[in-house]
Amino acid sequence: MWAKETGHTQSDLLQAYVDATIPGIPARLRVGKWIELAGFEQYSANIYGAFGDPSRALYSYSYQFLFAEPGTQTGILATYVLNPQWTFDAGLTRGWNQSTRDSNGTSDFLGRLTFTPSDKTTVIFVMTEGPEFPIAVGNNVPVGDNKDWWTALDLVVTQKINDKLKLGLGLDYVQTPQIPNLKDGNKQWGGVAGYLSYALDPHFTLNTRLEWYQDAASGFSTGAPVGANYYESTVGVAIKPFPKDKIFSNLLFRPEIRYDRSNRPVFNSNERNQWTFSMDALFTF
Numbered sequence: 001m002w003a004k005e006t007g008h009t010q011s012d013l014l015q016a017y018v019d020a021t022i023p024g025i026p027a028r029l030r031v032g033k034w035i036e037l038a039g040f041e042q043y044s045a046n047i048y049g050a051f052g053d054p055s056r057a058l059y060s061y062s063y064q065f066l067f068a069e070p071g072t073q074t075g076i077l078a079t080y081v082l083n084p085q086w087t088f089d090a091g092l093t094r095g096w097n098q099s100t101r102d103s104n105g106t107s108d109f110l111g112r113l114t115f116t117p118s119d120k121t122t123v124i125f126v127m128t129e130g131p132e133f134p135i136a137v138g139n140n141v142p143v144g145d146n147k148d149w150w151t152a153l154d155l156v157v158t159q160k161i162n163d164k165l166k167l168g169l170g171l172d173y174v175q176t177p178q179i180p181n182l183k184d185g186n187k188q189w190g191g192v193a194g195y196l197s198y199a200l201d202p203h204f205t206l207n208t209r210l211e212w213y214q215d216a217a218s219g220f221s222t223g224a225p226v227g228a229n230y231y232e233s234t235v236g237v238a239i240k241p242f243p244k245d246k247i248f249s250n251l252l253f254r255p256e257i258r259y260d261r262s263n264r265p266v267f268n269s270n271e272r273n274q275w276t277f278s279m280d281a282l283f284t285f
Contacts, residue, residue, distance in 0.1 A: 224264075
């Protein structure tokens with residue numbers, strides 16, 4: 001939160017905000033630091049409710065979550081519920097992952113539109129606009145740039161087919177006219193990912209993700225030495241060994257297998273392909 005960048009240990013509250021409402025008015029005012037509004041995937045340990053809010057059905061994260069979306073935002077945000085189908089959010093923030101200190105001292109615009117035409121379909125569009133370079137603050141980062149504003153667009157669509165099958169789509173696009181020390185004109189990055197969740201039975205839920213991500217900014221978003229196109233496919237199973245037990249129904253295992261491919265040698269040992277096998281265990285309470 002204070003981003004001194006002077007050692008390995010720092011204080012950082014993930015969220016710290018106050019909500020204020022007025023009785024009889026379908027509106028809310030939030031002030032403080034919160035988890036960012038964009039993205040199909042978000043920070044949380046509450047992951048079993050696949051495609052819920054937030055949705056973390058798989059152990060690993062998408063490229064979009066890691067490289068095309070902020071993690072947190074700090075500022076002021078107003079929310080207005082027009083009716084059960086339409087909700088609007090708008091506010092000003094310090095920028096991507098900025099809190100008590102700001103890398104450039106200029107506020108960002110943040111807006112979100114949520115459309116829920118039925119209890120089975122949700123469409124969410126998020127936009128942020130403002131200078132973001134650099135996206136960190138501290139003693140060892142470049143000087144802030146107030147001139148070149150980033151435009152970040154995010155679209156999330158979820159569709160419940162039936163009680164077993166759910167589909168999802170996540171799309172991110174980020175563009176900036178210039179990044180200091182990077183040439184070649186406009187800089188842009190982003191991608192698209194498709195999600196599928198199928199409940200085989202109360203014990204097993206199959207979760208998959210297919211994704212394409214492009215860094216057309218010489219590796220700026222990913223930290224790779226070159227810009228590249230990335231493709232990944234992930235298949236995982238959410239396992240609840242005791243789904244009906246009063247206590248141990250909260251026990252969850254998530255094994256998964258993931259394959260990554262790039263058109264440039266960006267992985268370990270200058271490889272273009274990468275396989276990952278992962279599993280975690282969670283007990284929620």
